[in-house]
Amino acid sequence: MSLFQQWAFIVKEALDKSFLVAKFFCGVHVANTYLCSTALVQGPSMLPTFSLTNELVLLERISTRNGKAGTGDVVILQSPENPRKFVTKRIIGMEGDKITYVLDPKNSDSTETVIVPKGHVWVQGDNIYNSYDSRNFGPVPYGLLQGKVFWRIWPTSAFGSIGRRPETVDPALKVRYIFNVYRRA
Amino acid sequence: MTSASFIWNVCKSSFTFGLIGLTVSDRFASVVPVRGLSMSPTFNPPNNSSSFRLFTDDHVLVEKRCLTDYKFSHGDVVVFCSPRNYKERQIKRITGMPGDWISVPFSYDAVKIPEGHCWVEGDNPADSLDSRSFGPIPLGLIRGRVTHILWPPQRVQKIDKKLPRSGLSF
Numbered sequence: 099m100s101l102f103q104q105w106a107f108i109v110k111e112a113l114d115k116s117f118l119v120a121k122f123f124c125g126v127h128v129a130n131t132y133l134c135s136t137a138l139v140q141g142p143s144m145l146p147t148f149s150l151t152n153e154l155v156l157l158e159r160i161s162t163r164n165g166k167a168g169t170g171d172v173v174i175l176q177s178p179e180n181p182r183k184f185v186t187k188r189i190i191g192m193e194g195d196k197i198t199y200v201l202d203p204k205n206s207d208s209t210e211t212v213i214v215p216k217g218h219v220w221v222q223g224d225n226i227y228n229s230y231d232s233r234n235f236g237p238v239p240y241g242l243l244q245g246k247v248f249w250r251i252w253p254t255s256a257f258g259s260i261g262r263r264p265e266t267v268d269p270a271l272k273v274r275y276i277f278n279v280y281r282r283a
Numbered sequence: 284m285t286s287a288s289f290i291w292n293v294c295k296s297s298f299t300f301g302l303i304g305l306t307v308s309d310r311f312a313s314v315v316p317v318r319g320l321s322m323s324p325t326f327n328p329p330n331n332s333s334s335f336r337l338f339t340d341d342h343v344l345v346e347k348r349c350l351t352d353y354k355f356s357h358g359d360v361v362v363f364c365s366p367r368n369y370k371e372r373q374i375k376r377i378t379g380m381p382g383d384w385i386s387v388p389f390s391y392d393a394v395k396i397p398e399g400h401c402w403v404e405g406d407n408p409a410d411s412l413d414s415r416s417f418g419p420i421p422l423g424l425i426r427g428r429v430t431h432i433l434w435p436p437q438r439v440q441k442i443d444k445k446l447p448r449s450g451l452s453f
Contacts (some may be wrong), residue, residue, distance in 0.1 A: 101315035121299055124306040131309060165369070176423035181353045217367040241364030241424045 133157050135245060137174055139186045143223030143230065147172065147260065148186070154252035155260070157245035165240070167219075168192060169263070170262035172247040175221065178235050185246065187221035187231050193240075199233055200226065212237075311434070312346045314433055315362065317374055321405035321412065325360070325434070325442065342434035343374075343442075345427035353422050355401065356380065358444030362428040363403065364416050374429060375403035375413050380449065388415060399423070406445070 129135075140152045148155075157174055161167045169189055176184040178259065191197045191214050198211045203226050214220050218237035223229025247260050307313075314360040317340055345362050355361065355377055365371040372402040379385050379402030384393045396402055400419035405411025414420065432438050 121302065124302040127306045127309065176421070177399065178421040178423065179397070181399060181421065181423035181425075215367075217365070217369060239364070239366040239369065239421065239424060241366065241369035242421060253309050 110194055127130070132159055132163070136251070137186075137245075137247070139174075139182070139247075141186075142228045143170070144186055145225040145228075147188075147224045148250075149256075153250060153253075153256070154248040155247045156251060157247045159245045161246045162243040167246050169195070172260050173221065174244045174245065174247060174255060175238060176242045178238050178242060184244065185231075187223050187229070190221050190222045190232070191220040193218055195220070201233060203227055217241075288371045289351060308347075310347055312344055312430075313427070314342050315345055315372075315374075316340045316342050317346050320410050321407055322360070322374060322376070323407040323410070325376075325406045325445075341432050341438060344431040344433050346430050349428045350425070353425070355422065355425070355428070356444070361403070361425045362427045362429065363420060363424045364426060366420050366424060372426065373403075373412075375405050375411070377401050378404045379414075379419070385419075387413075394419070401425075417435045417437075 109144070135157055137139075137155055137157055138152050139148050139155055141148075142150055156166050161171070162173065167173055167189060169192055171189050172186065174184050174186050177185050192197075193214050193216050195214050197209060197214060198209050199222070200207065200209050202208070212220075214237050218239050220232045220237050222231045222233065249259055250256055320327055320329070321328055326343065327339075330339070349355065357377060357380060359377045360374060361377055362372055362374050365373050379396050381396050381398050382402060383396050383402070385402050386393050387394065396419045400421050402414045402419050404413045404415065408415075429442055431441050
């Protein structure tokens with residue numbers, strides 16, 4: 099084989115392999131954006147559903163894209179105050195719902211009532227004592243929702259689905275949530 | 284080659300093509316038609332052939348690279364999901380960034396644009412449903428920035444950043 103033929107063969111092989119890699123990358127992108135993706139959640143705002151340390155969850159993109167995400171779903175959304183930050187919260191109300199919430203449960207019992215405007219949702223963290231959510235930044239437009247969290251894959255001790263109802267908080271343990279001292283039983 | 288394997292090959296190629304096309308349009312750029320007159324005369328300038336609207340709608344190039352760091356500025360024309368209905372996409376110009384004060388029309392109030400939000404207005408204020416009705420929108424709703432008009436051929440041009448004439452951003 100002449101030198102040119104050898105080169106042509108190598109170049110063709112390289113192009114084929116890189117095309118394969120590009121196809122794989124596109125497939126991963128489409129699956130992550132339109133089907134299912136993983137996310138790392140951390141922070142105190144979703145205790146006791148998610149503990150303080152990093153947890154790996156699966157989120158599905160189909161329900162949020164089709165408008166099927168509803169009250170009680172745990173969702174990941176872009177923060178309305180910083181589009182590069184993603185937060186995990188639970189939907190408490192959809193458009194048209196009347197929400198009565200406690201403004202500042204650590205200090206007082208005063209409540210406010212609000213009606214969620216059209217095209218928006220009201221999100222709150224399960225740990226209302228330590229959560230920056232719609233009570234602070236108001237209702238969020240539905241277009242900011244990225245995906246619905248439906249399964250936890252890490253830590254393996256808590257492998258399983260994420261329910262629509264937050265786990266009930268024992269009032270005697272209220273002090274633990276306020277001071278972020280929580281260990282999964 | 285049997286017809287079954289031919290059909291299978293066609294399916295494989297179109298699937299691959301679809302995957303690549305979807306990735307490119309999500310991550311790099313896509314072409315969208317502009318409906319409506321809210322951005323006249325920048326898009327869809329007024330003319331009297333309203334019956335050919337479907338063919339004479341401006342088609343624009345929307346670039347998606349700006350979505351990695353959300354660095355927008357005054358005068359950018361952006362595509363965003365409507366805050367009232369997430370399925371609708373709208374095209375408007377950014378006339379206010381976080382921290383700006385916008386004077387509300389027909390009143391003495393001024394609204395400060397909160398962190399992470401922007402004020403969008405159409406270039407044709409008489410026929411535009413924009414931030415003057417639904418308020419500032421979170422930057423996270425933006426889905427791309429318009430850079431060029433690609434169709435009709437006589438209107439191929441780059442979109443300039445026009446600074447707002449009114450709205451008194453200071």
